Structure formats: C-alpha cells, structure tokens
Amino acid sequence: MPDIHAFASANGSSPESHYRDRLSYLSLEEKVSLLSGVSFTSTAGIARLGIPSLKVSDSINGVRGSQSHLEDTGTACFPSSTCLASTWNTSLMREFGKEVAIQAKSKSVQVVLGPNINIHRDPRAGRNFEAFSEDPLVTGELAAAIVDGIQSQGVGACVKHFVANESETGRRRYNVDEPGDSRTMRELYLRTFQHLLRRANPVAIMTAYNALDGHFCSQTPLIKSLLRDDWKFDGCIMSDWYGTKSTSEALEVGLDLEMPGPSVYRGSKLLDAIKRKEVSEEALNAAVANVLLMVDRTSPSHSDKEEESLICDSTSAMALKTASEGIVLLKNEHNILPLDLTGDLKVALIGAAAVNPSITGGGSACAKPQYVHTPLSCFQDASKDPTQVSFVHGVNAHHVIPLMPVNMMKSRNGLPGVTVDYYLDSSDTPVYSEHSEQPVVVMLGRLKPGLTQTGFHYIMETTITANERGKHTLAVQATGEFTLCVDGIEILSKPAPVMSVEDFLFEPKKLESAIGFQMEAHKPYKVTLKTHSRDVPSADGELSPHSAKLCFIEEHNDRVAIAEAVTVAARSDVSVIFGGRTHEHESEGFDLRTLTLPENQVRMIKAVASVSKKTIFVMHCGNPIDVSDFIDDVDGVLAAHFPGQEGAQAIVDIIAGKTNPSGKLATTWPIRLDESSVPSFGNFPARDYGNGPVIRYREGLQMGYRSPNRASSIRWPFGYGLSYSTFEYKSLEVIVYESMSRDSPLKSSSKTVNIAVDVQNTSDKAGYEVIQVYSQPPLHSMVWRPQSELIAFTKAWLEPGETRRIGLSVSQRDISGYWDSAAKCWRSLNGSYKIATGGCAVNLQIVDMGTWNGL
The missing domain is CATH 2.60.120.260 (Galactose-binding domain-like)
Incomplete structure (x- = not known):
C-alpha cells in the first residue's frame, strides 16, 4: 500500500497538506478508524499517510484542552454566553473569537466545541447560561461572529447542539414532540442555525442527545435533508459525547464522526455492517471526506506541543471588555449609580461572592480560571481609603458542601x-x-x-x-x-x-x-x-x-450571619450585596426547579436593605431570577451573569462609573414562574406520557418576547438595560433596493431593506447604545405573527452630544417570510409592516409572491 511519500510525490504536494485528497489511499479499516474518536478529546489519525489526530475541547467560555471540567488545572475563563449575548456587539464577538483561538492553540487544541446556540425556551433550563438568547437572530449573528473569529486563526469551531436541546432533564432519552418542518422549529430553533450558517462556515456541527419527532438527533433526517441538501453545509457532523445511537442508520443519514473514543457503534461493528452491505460505500466515503476536510481546515493549528495555560494581556483585556459590555444595569433608583469612590464613602460588601465570586456555570462549559479578582479587592483598589470598605460573609450560598479547605x-x-x-x-x-x-x-x-x-x-x-x-x-x-x-x-x-x-x-x-x-x-x-x-x-x-x-x-448560623450583615450595613453609606446562583445551581446535566433565590438569601437582602441608606444588589446567574420578594427594597440591581475571571473588576468599574453600562438583556425576565409569565411552564421539563419522556413545544412561536399580551407578566423585557447616558432617535428612513451584491454576507436573492436613523447622545457621558430594529406585521393577518420581531441590531459608541447616522441592512424576506409547513417552503406574508426603533417608526409595504428555500 502506498505510503505518505508516494502520495505526496503523486499529488505534487507536501506530506502536510490536502488531507482530503488522501481518501483513495486509505484502507477500509483506516477509513472506519477515522469515523470515531480514540479518546475523550482526540480523533483518530493515520500515521502512514501523515494524517494527524485532532484534539477537541470545550468551550468558548474557557478552553480546557485534554482535561475534563473536573480535572481542569486552569484556563482563561471568559464570561458565560448569556453575558456575551448581552453585549449585542458582533464586532467585539469577532475579536473575542480570536482570543479563544489563541487559548486553544496554547492547549494544542484544533477544534473548540462551541458555541452552543440552543435557544432559551424556558428560564429553568440548566444550560441556558452557556447559550445566548431566546432570539434566533441575536444568537445566530453573535455566534457566527465568534466562529469567524476563532476560524480566522486556523482553529476550528464546532457549533452545537443540532437541534432542540433546550432542556437538560433526561436529555439523552426525551423526544421533542414537534415535526422538524413545523413553523415552530423552522422559525425559532432551526432558524438560529440558519442565521449562523449565512454568516459563518464552522468546521463542524455537533448533534444533540435528544430525539426530535421520534428520531435521535444523531440520526435525524434533517442532517441530510436540511443541513446538507437545503443549506449546503459541507463541514463535519459529529455526535455529542456518547450520543451516537446506531451504526448503519446514523452513518447513512450523515453522522460523520462518533465521539468520544474508543468507539461504541463503529469500529468492528461498522466493518461488519459494511461487509453485510448495510452501509453504502458512498456514505462511508462521504463521512471520511468530511472528517478529512476538518483536518484540512484546521491545519494551521496542528500541534502536539505540551499544553499550557497562557496568561497574556490581550486575553485578560478581552475578558474584561466582554464582561464590561455584557453586565446589565436593571435598576438605578434615583440614579444611585455610579458611586463616587474617590471620597469618604463607607461601603459594606455583603455576601460570600464578594470574596469567592461566581464566575462560571457548571458542566462542560465550566472553566477553572487562571486567576480571580474579587469584588472586595477591586473595591479596595478603587476606593480613596480602602479601610472604608467593609466585608461580611453573610449566609452561605453553596448548594453542595464545599471541599475541605x-x-x-x-x-x-x-x-x-x-x-x-x-x-x-x-x-x-x-x-x-x-x-x-x-x-x-x-x-x-x-x-x-x-x-x-x-x-x-x-x-x-x-x-x-x-x-x-x-x-x-x-x-x-x-x-x-x-x-x-x-x-x-x-x-x-x-x-x-x-x-x-x-x-x-x-x-x-x-x-x-x-x-x-x-x-x-x-x-x-x-x-x-x-x-x-x-x-x-x-x-x-x-x-x-x-x-x-x-x-x-464549619457550623454556620443564618440568624447570626444576617445580624452581622445588618450591623455593618447600618454604619455604612451604601451596601452592595452579592448574591444569586453559582455553578452548583446552574449547570449542564439538570434543570432548575424554581426561579426564586434560597429563602435565607432573601431574608438577608431584605434585612440589610431595611437599615441601609442605599442598597445595590449584584446578581450572578445565567437564568432569570424571580426578584419579587425584594425588588422594592433595593435601589440598584446589576445582572452580572457568570462574568469570568475579570468579572469582579468589570462590576466595580460599572459601580464606580469608570465604565458606562451598555448591556441589554437577550432574554425576557418573567415576573414569576407560572403559566401566565412563562409560556412553556406546563411543558417543561420532559414528562412520560406512557411511551418514554416527551417534551411538547405547545407554546409554538409564542415564546419569550414573541408571546402576546405579556406586559403584566414581564419583570424586564428582552432588549432592556439602563445606561448612565441618554439617547434620542430621529429621522428614521427605510429604503428598499431591488437586488443585492453577490458578495453580501446575507446570501439572499430577495430585496434588501436599508434602514437608517439618527442617534444622539443627549447626556454628558460617553457611552454605547444598542440600536434594535423591530418589525410589526400587517394587521388582521390570516397567518399568526409576533406583534413585534427583531430584524436587525448594531452597537455604536457616542460621545456626549454626538449624533451619528446609523445604517443597517436586512433581507426583505427576513421581515415578511414565514414557514409554510404544508408546502414545506418559505413564503411572504404581504402587507404593510411597521419598522420601529428607539420610539421612531415608518411603514414598509411588502409584496413578494415567490416562495423559497435554502439559506
């Protein structure tokens, strides 16, 4: 059999390039070996032909290398994806992706397992912190920018989880009882993948554990019919870890790579299936070619050097920047913030998270940081007199008994x-x-x-x-x-x-x-x-x-702990309470049962607020928190998410006014957990109706901000977030162009709608503004559409008094298109649409008699 040098000579290439061209030189056994991993983090290689093994690793929130989250010795810990989404900044996400790639290379990782682009369907989903938003456009656009950034450095990105993995409870067994060609799937849960693939071309897509419409996602017909045939995706399709469910069926529908190794369903089982002609040569070769293409596309990052945790200025700066732009100011009663820490202000910091910050969620996206700033140290550094900053531990916040110190x-x-x-x-x-x-x-x-x-x-x-x-x-x-x-x-x-x-x-x-x-x-x-x-x-x-x-x-008495916190708060000028959830509460592998905080934490917040001159509550969480019990007691609220290793500095910079908050919620925060506030309430998590666990997406499209008549059940709406600046919008204009350049990243043949609006910073503070453009559908339509739907967004920095003309473009079909599940195509809901942003609105008449498929 020819060796690598014979191959290189025959093809006029170096032994290190064009791995896909080596398919014909592979033996049957070698082909089969390439279709499954060899370890928990490695794919197979073929030494004879110089085809290297690839190392794959979680995640965009911190690249661990070959270690599991239980063994991690340290990596750059970036903010959780809910924080990244709250930046609404695609340019920043592209630069963020580059830093993720730098960290991946330091761990000799060729493929980063992420981003996770599942949708926030329900606020109890354990893995929401690791995903972006309830909205497919926000998710798709921001994740695409991250993918672009990662892959611009020669590292691959594996987008996950295809599809409908919106719950963790029983995730390996439940069936999402929803047709793959329903409006719900096509306009929300599959739409996020569609938006991403318009803007980026990831080297791989990972399938979900769950089943959809009776088919496990590792062998769903959608792999071929939608990803391959309709959307023309040419990357590798890999399973989630131990998510492969068959030998022949999975390969025939297009699952290229079973992970991890050693193989469970391939190897000798696949060889036997091939001998029995249960697997076609065409399917086998196509899968091998897709795996080899992934090897090709990641060739700039191929390395077997020893892993290291690389601490560098650019990575630290990015961790701080993303946290700073993603933290959301939710309440600022009487403009309590920012605080002037340059004077003689006495500050009481209360809560364990002030010295042991909650920086990451749990599971495979959990990252052990290289270092951690604490809010206490950052407040002391920012204060004129560090002795004016007091700390009290307060009640315990752990869910699991901590390790012995x-x-x-x-x-x-x-x-x-x-x-x-x-x-x-x-x-x-x-x-x-x-x-x-x-x-x-x-x-x-x-x-x-x-x-x-x-x-x-x-x-x-x-x-x-x-x-x-x-x-x-x-x-x-x-x-x-x-x-x-x-x-x-x-x-x-x-x-x-x-x-x-x-x-x-x-x-x-x-x-x-x-x-x-x-x-x-x-x-x-x-x-x-x-x-x-x-x-x-x-x-x-x-x-x-x-x-x-x-x-x-050690024994801990809540009553005594709260009394100590009250004493310190009473003699201070302002109390900053750090609370919320940790990686023990929000994690891969299980879902939340409630949105409320533990009772002892609520009692502490209320007791401290009752004696404080001013009270600020800093919440760590990925999912919304029901703040009903104490929201009227506190003056200021920050949603800090799980903000990564620079999170404490970002929090203090915002509280002290060094950073002007610009984060906006990418997911609706309900007032409470009930059927009037959470549309999926009665259909989450999976239930066994007599034939195994099932999740029914009965709310359909009426999820999150798309749900009608929910103003009274929303605590903070999608897109909400306060700033220290004020902004004014005027002169909104919408112009429709007949065609678009072939080079347009939108990859659409429909008309283009160009939107322009003047945005002025009317304050004396420079700051970012997120421009969100929504469409409102024609009245009295025969086809249900949300009352308002996000169609475009961007982020702009404005100096005090500055006015800037902001321009955005969107395909007309992305405004009027809806999925016709009977005809299995997209078509336009024609009529008069209202295009709105920042209190301005204009009408847009749309008439499009065509139908379409594809991206």
Whole structure:
C-alpha cells in the first residue's frame, strides 16, 4: 500500500497538506478508524499517510484542552454566553473569537466545541447560561461572529447542539414532540442555525442527545435533508459525547464522526455492517471526506506541543471588555449609580461572592480560571481609603458542601492536603501512593498506575483542624461504597450509589452524604476515607467513573450571619450585596426547579436593605431570577451573569462609573414562574406520557418576547438595560433596493431593506447604545405573527452630544417570510409592516409572491 511519500510525490504536494485528497489511499479499516474518536478529546489519525489526530475541547467560555471540567488545572475563563449575548456587539464577538483561538492553540487544541446556540425556551433550563438568547437572530449573528473569529486563526469551531436541546432533564432519552418542518422549529430553533450558517462556515456541527419527532438527533433526517441538501453545509457532523445511537442508520443519514473514543457503534461493528452491505460505500466515503476536510481546515493549528495555560494581556483585556459590555444595569433608583469612590464613602460588601465570586456555570462549559479578582479587592483598589470598605460573609450560598479547605488540612508528610494510597483488593500493599493538595480523586478513563479496571480501593487520609468549636459538617461525594472514619472511629458509610455518569459529571449533590460531627477549635482530627471501585458498567459504552471527594463546612448560623450583615450595613453609606446562583445551581446535566433565590438569601437582602441608606444588589446567574420578594427594597440591581475571571473588576468599574453600562438583556425576565409569565411552564421539563419522556413545544412561536399580551407578566423585557447616558432617535428612513451584491454576507436573492436613523447622545457621558430594529406585521393577518420581531441590531459608541447616522441592512424576506409547513417552503406574508426603533417608526409595504428555500 502506498505510503505518505508516494502520495505526496503523486499529488505534487507536501506530506502536510490536502488531507482530503488522501481518501483513495486509505484502507477500509483506516477509513472506519477515522469515523470515531480514540479518546475523550482526540480523533483518530493515520500515521502512514501523515494524517494527524485532532484534539477537541470545550468551550468558548474557557478552553480546557485534554482535561475534563473536573480535572481542569486552569484556563482563561471568559464570561458565560448569556453575558456575551448581552453585549449585542458582533464586532467585539469577532475579536473575542480570536482570543479563544489563541487559548486553544496554547492547549494544542484544533477544534473548540462551541458555541452552543440552543435557544432559551424556558428560564429553568440548566444550560441556558452557556447559550445566548431566546432570539434566533441575536444568537445566530453573535455566534457566527465568534466562529469567524476563532476560524480566522486556523482553529476550528464546532457549533452545537443540532437541534432542540433546550432542556437538560433526561436529555439523552426525551423526544421533542414537534415535526422538524413545523413553523415552530423552522422559525425559532432551526432558524438560529440558519442565521449562523449565512454568516459563518464552522468546521463542524455537533448533534444533540435528544430525539426530535421520534428520531435521535444523531440520526435525524434533517442532517441530510436540511443541513446538507437545503443549506449546503459541507463541514463535519459529529455526535455529542456518547450520543451516537446506531451504526448503519446514523452513518447513512450523515453522522460523520462518533465521539468520544474508543468507539461504541463503529469500529468492528461498522466493518461488519459494511461487509453485510448495510452501509453504502458512498456514505462511508462521504463521512471520511468530511472528517478529512476538518483536518484540512484546521491545519494551521496542528500541534502536539505540551499544553499550557497562557496568561497574556490581550486575553485578560478581552475578558474584561466582554464582561464590561455584557453586565446589565436593571435598576438605578434615583440614579444611585455610579458611586463616587474617590471620597469618604463607607461601603459594606455583603455576601460570600464578594470574596469567592461566581464566575462560571457548571458542566462542560465550566472553566477553572487562571486567576480571580474579587469584588472586595477591586473595591479596595478603587476606593480613596480602602479601610472604608467593609466585608461580611453573610449566609452561605453553596448548594453542595464545599471541599475541605486546604488551609485546614495536613497530610501525613506534613504538607497541606491529603495522602492517597491505592490498593488492589487482593493485596494489603498499595500499588501507588500520592500527595494531593485538594481532597479529590477523579479517575475517568485513566486509572492510577497499577490498578485494574475493577476490584480495587483507595484510602484518602488527612488531619483537619477546625477554627471554631461546633457541630461541623463532614461530607463525602463517592461513586463507590465508602467508609469515613475520624480518629479511627467509623462515623459514616454508604453503599455504591445508584447513579449515572451524568450524575457524576454534573450533579454531585446526588452523590453527597453528610453528617454533623462535634469538633473542638484548634484540635487536630485524623480523617480517613476508604472508597471502593465502582464495578458497575455504565450505559451507552461510557467510561465508568471512580471518584471520591472529602468535603467540610464549619457550623454556620443564618440568624447570626444576617445580624452581622445588618450591623455593618447600618454604619455604612451604601451596601452592595452579592448574591444569586453559582455553578452548583446552574449547570449542564439538570434543570432548575424554581426561579426564586434560597429563602435565607432573601431574608438577608431584605434585612440589610431595611437599615441601609442605599442598597445595590449584584446578581450572578445565567437564568432569570424571580426578584419579587425584594425588588422594592433595593435601589440598584446589576445582572452580572457568570462574568469570568475579570468579572469582579468589570462590576466595580460599572459601580464606580469608570465604565458606562451598555448591556441589554437577550432574554425576557418573567415576573414569576407560572403559566401566565412563562409560556412553556406546563411543558417543561420532559414528562412520560406512557411511551418514554416527551417534551411538547405547545407554546409554538409564542415564546419569550414573541408571546402576546405579556406586559403584566414581564419583570424586564428582552432588549432592556439602563445606561448612565441618554439617547434620542430621529429621522428614521427605510429604503428598499431591488437586488443585492453577490458578495453580501446575507446570501439572499430577495430585496434588501436599508434602514437608517439618527442617534444622539443627549447626556454628558460617553457611552454605547444598542440600536434594535423591530418589525410589526400587517394587521388582521390570516397567518399568526409576533406583534413585534427583531430584524436587525448594531452597537455604536457616542460621545456626549454626538449624533451619528446609523445604517443597517436586512433581507426583505427576513421581515415578511414565514414557514409554510404544508408546502414545506418559505413564503411572504404581504402587507404593510411597521419598522420601529428607539420610539421612531415608518411603514414598509411588502409584496413578494415567490416562495423559497435554502439559506
């Protein structure tokens, strides 16, 4: 068989280029090997032909490299996607994508698994923080800019999850009971992919776990009929991790790459299917060609250098810029903000997040930061007199008992941390021993030296010294049977839990066992945790996890904590309360059950506000929070999202007036969680109606701001956000052109609508304004359309008093088009539309008798 040098000679090329051209040189076995991963983060390579393996990694919020989010040693932690979306800044997102690529290269990553462009259908969805918006245009445009930025640096982007992965509960089993060619799917959930593919060409698209209309998304007919045939997407289609559900069917409909490896449904199974002629040669070769094209398109980033966490000025500046533009000022009663920190202002910072900021959501998008600024340190740096800034911890905000603090532990070698000994069950002599600063063992696919797949145990040992006397809490998160002893006496034991790999990865609360234990202050206690291997095979061919974590928290009295916060607040000029949710509350793998904050947090906010001269509440969250219990008690509210490693600095810069807030909500915030405020309320999450879990999208198009007559049920509307500046709009003009240049990024043959409006900064503060243009459909239409629909947006910086003529363009068919599910095509709803922005509006008459498909 020809080798790489013979190939290069025959093709007049170097051995490092045109990998797709090598398809004919591949053996059958080599072709099959390329269609599945070889590890959790790597695709297969063919050394004989010089075809390299690719490393793929989550995510745009922080590129981890080959480590899982449970093992991450540190990466540049950028703001969550809800924060990115709230910037409404496509130019910034393009530059942001370039910084993501720089970080990817530092980890020798060729394909970044993101962005996630699923839609915010329901405010309880656990992964909303990782997605952008309830609106497909905002999502598609911003995500496309990120993809462009990443790929301009020779790194690939894999957009996910195709399609309708808007809930985490039972995500690997539920069926979205909605036809793929319905108006709901085509105008909302598929539309976001359509908008993105008009503007960008990602190297890959990842399929979702769930099923749609009875077909798992890894083998949905939409891969071929829509992505390939209608939209002409020519990139690679890969599965989500362990999301492949078949051998022949998935390949025939167009799933190119099964991830991760080792293969579950391909490999020898695929070879057998080919021999039985269940898979066509055409489908096989097409899949291999698509994988090789991904290798080709990422060739500038091919590298096997050692991974590093690259701290550089441009990345830090981008983390700060994106957080600063994405944070949303939601309430500013009597212009309480900005604060003048250059005077003698006494500031009380209240809440654990003031010293342990909530910077990232949970799951695969969770990123351990390279460094973290704290709001306390940033306030002290910004204040004329740092001693005027006080801090009180307040009530605990954790959902899971935290890890045992390093500064309380001492291992048997005298170092902070724990000692871990690993044993085969057949021996009393450890096969491996190690010291760890953190009281954590995680083995997922990579066992410690000397261990076998089953039949082993490991013993974690340390000495802990509490700071205070009390009945403190010791807790264990373990995947196997365990025994916890203190000073040689057993205090807690449990059998191996009933759990899934998803529980282990994303919902540690399900693995937690805790017990109260009376301890004296400053007295050392020897703690020993023995954990057995988990000898139960996982579903879908997944790797069996082996893990144990030793957790601890000192006794904490909420009543005393609130009293301390009230005392400090009463003697200060302003109280800034940091609260909301953490990565333990919002995460991949599960959904929220409520939008309210924990009761103890609400009590603290109200108690502090009752004695404070001024109160500002800084909320960390990806999903909306029901603020009904305390919104009238506080003077100012900031939605800080999960703002990344520079988030604290961005928050303080806005509060102090160094940064003029410009973020706008990209998702509607309901007043409360009920059927009048949340259209999907009764159809979320999945339910079992007798034939497996099902989600019904019964609200159809009437979701988010598209839902009619909801003004009384909205706390803060889509597109809302306050500024320290004021802006005035005038002279709105709409002009229709008959045709567009072939080079237009809109890739549409319809007429072009050019929109122009004068925007003036009428304040004495320079700032950004987000120009949002909406269309209102003809009255009395036979086809239901939203009362208002976003058709274009941009962001502009204006100096005090400056007026700028802002121009935007949109395809006329993007204004009037609706999906005719009976005819399976787009057609125009003709009539008089109102085009509105910033209080200005003009009419636009549209008559288009054509129908169309494609992008």
